[in-house]
Amino acid sequence: MTAERMHAASAESTAIVDAVLDYSRRRMLSDFVPLDKPQTPEELIRLTGGRTITDQGLGATRALATFEHVLAPACLSTSHPLYLSFIPTAPTMAAIAFDLVVSASGLYGGSWLEGAGAVHAENEVLAFLAREFGLPDSAGGVFVQGGTIGNLSALVAAREAAKARLVAAGKELPTRWKIVCSTEAHSSNKSAAKVMDADVLLVPAGEDGRLHADEVRAALAEHGDEVCAVVATGGSTNFGIVDDISGIAALKDEFDFWLHIDGAYGLTAMLAPEARPIFAGVERADSMIVDPHKWLFAPFDCCALLYRDPDNGRRAHTQHAEYLDTLTDADDFNPSDYSIQLTRRPRGLPLWFSLATYGVTAYREAVSATLALTQRIAEEIARRPELTLVRDPQLSVVVFERNGWERADYDRWSDQLLDTQHAFVVPSSHAGRPNTRFAILNPLTTFDDLVGILDTMK
Secondary structure (H helix, E strand, O other), rough: OOOOOOOOOHHHHHHOOOOOOOOHHHHHHOOOOOOOOOOOHHHHHHOOOOOOOOOOOOOHHHHEEEEEEEEHHOOOOOOOOOOOOOOOOOOOOOOOOHHHHHHOOOOOOOOHHHHHHHHHHHHHHHHHHHHHOOOOOOOEEEOOOOHHHHHHHHHHHHHHHHHHHHHOOOOOOOOEEEEEEEEEOOOHHHHHHHOOEEEEEEEOOOOOOOOHHHHHHHHHHHHHHEEEEEEEEEOOOOOOOOOOOHHHHHHHHHHOOEEEOOOOOOHHHHOOOHHHHHHHHHHHOEEEEEEEEEOOOOOOOOEEEEEEHHHHHHHHHHHHOOHHHHHHHOOOOOOOHHHOOOOOOOHHHHHHHHHHHOOHHHHHHHHHHHHHHHHHHHHHHHOOEEEEOOOOOOOOEEEEEEEEHHHHHHHHHHHHHOOOOOOOOOEEEEOOOOEEEEEEEOOOHHHHHHHHHOOOOO
């Protein structure tokens, strides 16, 4: 056995590649992809035979068989049309296929020097998204792992911009920075504040679940220069609600603050002409995120982080070290300068390939179809006497109650749906009351699929 065995092209390597590509092809093109379900640690130990990592190795055939027949079935298929919990994913065939290419090509996406072609393609996608969201042509950003890192990176840039503004004005810096967001904002914003050692000012949402301008104005008036950012949600995870972005953005005429839009799930809806009015005011944001691995049909893990002025991101995040001088001394666009991560794969390339393959119109039609299906099933829920629609859906999340059910009833029902491989729909809650929800993103999900689930609640 030689040191080169694991890396060199050889008969063994050829067999490994062929086996993996064959499995990938079968999985991608199957007419029936199972929903699958988790197993206990004890059951997985039993099924795998104890340890799969050994001194001599199992060999590719046995290792792949273990994955295909034991490990993969213990993972939920988040792209299944009946995976309707949390926020699903639904990558296109082109995006999935090209994800293999990205991994196979040994690409590094952190600098222009090392990945100019990949960075160029990613930047084209970012420019397209910036135009869709009404940002100026000078806007730009980077693809990061997910919404949590995207929000954190944007809020760090907001803090550094606020610090620079106060220093330039000869003002004292606050003892603690503050971030204003709604009580309905995603938990990642609170997590970002914790990492930043900043305080979160939780502003109550209105009866409609939206963050409104008057409440934000009061927070800005009270805390002034201590506020480094205001976060508005462009589609909450639990209900798919969009804050009063227009009203909040208008406050920039009265106060000097950084407006960040957390649109991880919902901002994609702007691709559908009928949904664009909901997001009025987004064009005034200083930063925003949207997760292509959600409604833009890209594979995990991918978040687009956009800055109105990318220099704010670069000033906050560029890392300096002697071995990086050749990068930082140049004027090239280096994606790693715009978020907290230095090492990065070009995770925006599968989305680029999918958009380049199918065209933007196909995306608009897919998003519109999802919105239409959501409205249709909401009407069906409202029609059924045993069900109560908690709130009319604004985007593609439908929250509803089964009248008379307690949490235990939802748990039993949800477990039965998954055990029978019918669907993955978990219980949720709002205002202390149990409920459940459909998060509809997959264009392969049908009205009949959803009606079939409702029928099990009788």
